[in-house]
Amino acid sequence: EPEVTQTPSHQVTQMGQEVILRCVPISNHLYFYWYRQILGQKVEFLVSFYNNEISEKSEIFDDQFSVERPDGSNFTLKIRSTKLEDSAMYFCASSVKNEQFFGPGTRLTVL
Amino acid sequence: AQSVTQLDSQVPVFEEAPVELRCNYSSSVSVYLFWYVQYPNQGLQLLLKYLSGSTLVESINGFEAEFNKSQTSFHLRKPSVHISDTAEYFCAVSASNQAGTALIFGKGTTLSVSS
Numbered sequence: 001e002p003e004v005t006q007t008p009s010h011q012v013t014q015m016g017q018e019v020i021l022r023c024v025p026i027s028n029h030l031y032f033y034w035y036r037q038i039l040g041q042k043v044e045f046l047v048s049f050y051n052n053e054i055s056e057k058s059e060i061f062d063d064q065f066s067v068e069r070p071d072g073s074n075f076t077l078k079i080r081s082t083k084l085e086d087s088a089m090y091f092c093a094s095s096v097k098n099e100q101f102f103g104p105g106t107r108l109t110v111l
Numbered sequence: 112a113q114s115v116t117q118l119d120s121q122v123p124v125f126e127e128a129p130v131e132l133r134c135n136y137s138s139s140v141s142v143y144l145f146w147y148v149q150y151p152n153q154g155l156q157l158l159l160k161y162l163s164g165s166t167l168v169e170s171i172n173g174f175e176a177e178f179n180k181s182q183t184s185f186h187l188r189k190p191s192v193h194i195s196d197t198a199e200y201f202c203a204v205s206a207s208n209q210a211g212t213a214l215i216f217g218k219g220t221t222l223s224v225s226s
Contacts, residue, residue: 031211043155043201045213056213056221091154097210098162104154 002026004103006092012109013082021077021093021106033093033100034067036060036079043091049075082110112127113138113204117217124224126194132187134176141207144185145214146176149186149199158200159178162207172196197224 006025025032032096034046047057049067066078075094079086087110093100118133136142144156159170166178176187185202202217 035214042218043203043214043216045215048211048213050211055211058213059225068211095211098205098207098212099145099157099160101157102147102155103163 004092004094004101004107006090006091008106009104010051010107010109012111015084015110016081019079019082019108021092021108023075023077023103025075025092025094026075026101029072029094029096029101031055031095031097031100032067032069033089034077035091035102037091037105040092046077060063060090074085079108082108084102084110088108113140113142113206114143115202115204115215117200117202117220119220120218121221121223124192124222126226128193128225129190130188130192130196130222132202132222134185134187134217136183136185136202136204138183138204138206142204143207144176145163145203145205146174146185147203147216149201151198155173155201158187159186173225190212192222192224194224194226196222198222200203 007022020024032049037043047061048055063079068076089105092103114137116135133208144161147155148158159168169175174189199219201219203214206212
């Protein structure tokens with residue numbers, strides 16, 4: 001069964017460093033998403049991407065964040081200058097329409 | 112905009128007992144409704160969904176949920192739980208008037224099943 005994959009599973013970085021989180025969505029899916037879950041809190045929407053552009057973003061998704069689909073398979077989330085409060089589990093998801101399938105997540109720890 | 116309220120943060124039950132995890136939502140537009148399950152140290156797995164049609168939806172492992180439009184609820188039920196059902200359960204909603212919209216999640220309910 002096809003699934004969303006994410007790498008790395010755990011990323012540790014120093015405050016102020018740039019990080020890139022990578023995702024491979026399910027191959028025939030059209031919509032791609034990033035969510036985050038701060039430890040002990042609910043899952044929060046960051047951004048959705050369709051037809052090579054951002055279709056929707058939350059207020060969390062500020063200028064420090066960017067997304068890209070550099071080729072036909074990868075979907076990346078870049079955080080330019082990480083802050084301590086960016087420490088969270090980041091989930092990628094993809095969908096054909098509305099049923100979203102999630103990857104296993106990348107745990108980002110900012111020191 | 113949509114919002115989701117999961118009324119119980121923790122639900123402890125004994126094995127083979129019935130359980131109900133409550134979810135209410137608010138929205139100014141029609142919605143799709145979902146339940147996701149997160150086992151410890153794992154990602155989110157879709158448990159069941161309501162998109163249209165029958166208001167009672169079922170999962171392959173015995174869970175069911177009923178969409179109640181008048182009460183804006185989508186409660187999750189299982190008549191007899193197993194130890195393996197111990198997990199975090201998230202109710203989520205998305206607007207149905209457009210494909211690819213954000214999922215809005217509730218805060219989650221921790222289901223703890225003991226013997």
